Amino acid sequence: MNDGYVARIVDAELGDALRRAGAVLIEGPRACGKTETALQRAASSVHFDREPGITELLNLDPSIVLSGETPRLFDEWQLAPQLWNLVRGEVDARRQQGQFILTGSTAPVSDAVRHTGAGRFARLRMRGMTLDETGHSTATVSFSSLIAEEKPSAQDPGLNYRDLIDRMVSGGWPGFLRLDPSAAGKNLADYLSTVAELDLREVDGVSRDPIRVRRLFAALARSTASEVTLSTLAKDETSLSRDTVRDYLNALVRIFIVEDQPAWSAHLRSSATLRKEPKRHFVDPSLAAAALGIGPEQLRKEPKFAGQLFESLVVHHLRVYSQSLQGAVAHARDSAGNEVDAIVQFPDGTWHGFEVKLGNQPEVIDNAAAGLLRFSANVDSNPPRSLSVITSMGASYRRRDGVNVIAIGALGA
Numbered sequence: 376m377n378d379g380y381v382a383r384i385v386d387a388e389l390g391d392a393l394r395r396a397g398a399v400l401i402e403g404p405r406a407c408g409k410t411e412t413a414l415q416r417a418a419s420s421v422h423f424d425r426e427p428g429i430t431e432l433l434n435l436d437p438s439i440v441l442s443g444e445t446p447r448l449f450d451e452w453q454l455a456p457q458l459w460n461l462v463r464g465e466v467d468a469r470r471q472q473g474q475f476i477l478t479g480s481t482a483p484v485s486d487a488v489r490h491t492g493a494g495r496f497a498r499l500r501m502r503g504m505t506l507d508e509t510g511h512s513t514a515t516v517s518f519s520s521l522i523a524e525e526k527p528s529a530q531d532p533g534l535n536y537r538d539l540i541d542r543m544v545s546g547g548w549p550g551f552l553r554l555d556p557s558a559a560g561k562n563l564a565d566y567l568s569t570v571a572e573l574d575l576r577e578v579d580g581v582s583r584d585p586i587r588v589r590r591l592f593a594a595l596a597r598s599t600a601s602e603v604t605l606s607t608l609a610k611d612e613t614s615l616s617r618d619t620v621r622d623y624l625n626a627l628v629r630i631f632i633v634e635d636q637p638a639w640s641a642h643l644r645s646s647a648t649l650r651k652e653p654k655r656h657f658v659d660p661s662l663a664a665a666a667l668g669i670g671p672e673q674l675r676k677e678p679k680f681a682g683q684l685f686e687s688l689v690v691h692h693l694r695v696y697s698q699s700l701q702g703a704v705a706h707a708r709d710s711a712g713n714e715v716d717a718i719v720q721f722p723d724g725t726w727h728g729f730e731v732k733l734g735n736q737p738e739v740i741d742n743a744a745a746g747l748l749r750f751s752a753n754v755d756s757n758p759p760r761s762l763s764v765i766t767s768m769g770a771s772y773r774r775r776d777g778v779n780v781i782a783i784g785a786l787g788a
Contacts, residue, residue, distance in 0.1 A: 381549060383412050383508055384788045385501055388699050390416065392497035393446055393473035397466030401478045403501035404631040404658050405574075406566065408549040409478040410450050412501065417476055418444035423454040430455045437461050445474045452477040466495045481578055482629040503547025503659040505692050506534075507787040511542055514787025516771045518696035522719075522727060524761055527779050529771040534784030537675065539767050543684045544671050546661025547691075556671045563665035567592055570632055578626045587614055589666075591623055595633065595655055596663035600686040600716075602638075602652040602708070634658050636690055639705035639718045642755040647709040654706050660687040682733040689731045689765045689783060690717055696788050697721075713750045727761045735766040735782070744778040 385401075392399040393416060401409050414420065421440060423429055433440045433455055441447070441461060452458050462475050477496075506512035515529040534542075545551055545559040554562070571588035575581075594611040595603075603611075609620045627633045635653035643649065657663050663684060664674060674681050693704050697719050708714035717729040728751060730743040747762040763779035771781045 380411055380415060381504070381508065381552070383408060383501075384505065384695055385412060385499060385698075386415065388499055389413070389476075391699075392499060393476075395472060396495065396497035397469065397472055398462050398475040398477060398496045399446075399473075400496050400498045401476065401501055402482065402498070402631065403480070404503075405480045406548050406550055407501050407503050407631075407658075409480070409501050410448075411549065413448050413450070413476045413478050417446050417448035420448035420450060422450040424451040433458065433461070441465050445471075446476050447474065448476045448478070450478050451480065453479045453481045463495050480630060481574070482631075500698060502691060502695055503661075504549060504552075505547060505695050505788075506542060506784065509542070509547060509552060511538070512784050512787055514785070516781050516785045517787050518693070519700075519788065521761055521763060521779065521781075522697075522700065522721075526773045527771040527781055527785075528773075529782070529785040531769050532782055532784035534768060534782070536767065537671075539685070539783070540671050540674050540681060543660050543681070543688055544664050544669070544674060546659045548659070548661070559661070560665055560670050563661055564668065567662065567665055570627075570630065574630050575623075575626050578629050581626075583623060583626070587612065588623065591615065591620065592662075592666035595657065596666035598655050599660065599663045599680075599683045600636075600654055600656060600690070601683070602650065602654055602706075604652060631658055632662070634694075636717070637703075637705050639707040639715075639720070641707070641757065643709060643753050644755045645709075645711070645753050647711040647713070647753070650708045650710065654690075656687045656690060659691065660684040663687065678733065685733045685767060685783075686716055686731040689729070692783070692786065693717055693719055693729065696786075707750065709750075709753070713746065713753065715747060715750050724757060725760050726757070727763070728759050729762075730764045732764060733767050735769040735780075740764055740766065740774075740780055744774060744776060744780075747778055748776060 401413055403409050466474055507514040513532040516527040541556045544556040551559040551562055571585040575583050590612045594608050605617045605620050609615050609617045634656050636656055637653050638651045702719045702721050705718045707718055715728045716731045718726050720726040728747050730747050732739050732743050743764040751759045763781055765781050765783055769782050771785045773779050
């Protein structure tokens with residue numbers, strides 16, 4: 376166990392998963408903290424990316440690799456895909472919970488073998504750190520309390536515009552926490568270069584042009600938090616076809632670099648129809664800034680793009696906070712132009728609407744609240760449990776019209 380470990384929201388999810396399943400799979404982008412989180416629970420470990428010969432030993436005598444104190448961690452397990460079925464068989468033989476933890480930064484080429492893990496494996500998705508995890512949020516307003524329809528009440532947390540910009544450029548990467556935003560941005564540019572030159576090839580053995588990948592990164596960055604189509608991305612990138620853009624995006628999804636926000640499906644009272652295009656996001660908004668080479672000083676002077684990154688940041692937080700509750704984060708916009716930036720829906724059909732605004736001026740909040748109320752009134756037979764405007768700063772409270780106003784620096788799990 377690492378004494379310098381920074382607690383993560385997913386820690387509790389991992390503990391619960393080990394109590395209910397024989398093995399736990401943790402997936403997410405490189406450098407988001409999967410290994411360190413797993414090591415907090417693991418009693419022994421094998422690192423396939425660091426231990427020469429371990430894959431050959433697995434083929435010669437798998438019992439040696441599988442044996443060890445439990446939970447036993449297999450880090451970057453996808454480098455030895457045969458491990459999946461070996462672990463599944465061992466879980467069946469032992470008939471005990473909490474035997475293995477597998478971490479991976481790349482989804483395997485085919486999910487066919489993974490279907491046999493039903494009932495044996497619990498799966499966790501891990502993302503970058505939230506502001507409360509990095510220590511930049513007071514967490515005085517909890518997401519769980521909002522879902523319980525409790526009234527938020529908190530003073531301005533003190534996270535100003537400059538601080539917020541710094542956090543969006545630095546991102547939620549545990550290894551960069553002590554770096555200044557400029558240094559973190561340079562590391563993230565290197566990160567994207569590694570993805571373009573190496574990681575994408577390892578997904579499926581297909582060679583993809585790193586220059587075109589970088590151009591696609593830039594196109595995606597410019598379209599962060601928007602409903603950009605494949606055709607528009609292809610046109611923006613200028614050298615890729617629509618089908619090739621789809622292929623590149625699928626590969627990026629498999630290494631957890633991009634994560635689309637799907638369009639919501641619901642019945643509306645009016646004749647308006649909901650649009651079906653997803654919103655595009657990098658797994659952490661800092662990657663969008665890095666893809667365009669934008670540092671803190673430049674971003675402060677570009678409020679429109681800063682607003683796009685802020686929306687992406689809020690969507691990232693909602694995903695992290697709602698995951699343990701089995702919430703799914705979508706967006707909605709109808710043909711009449713009414714929209715909601717984020718909708719968190721739960722398995723029982725209940726939903727909560729969120730509008731995201733970088734500014735916190737009264738007229739900005741008034742317009743956002745009016746939009747939320749207008750949209751929700753048009754949803755047939757399934758009213759929202761809560762409506763909230765997430766702002767960059769200011770107090771957190773409930774308005775007279777029932778809409779919550781919450782500063783991102785006060786939001787926690």
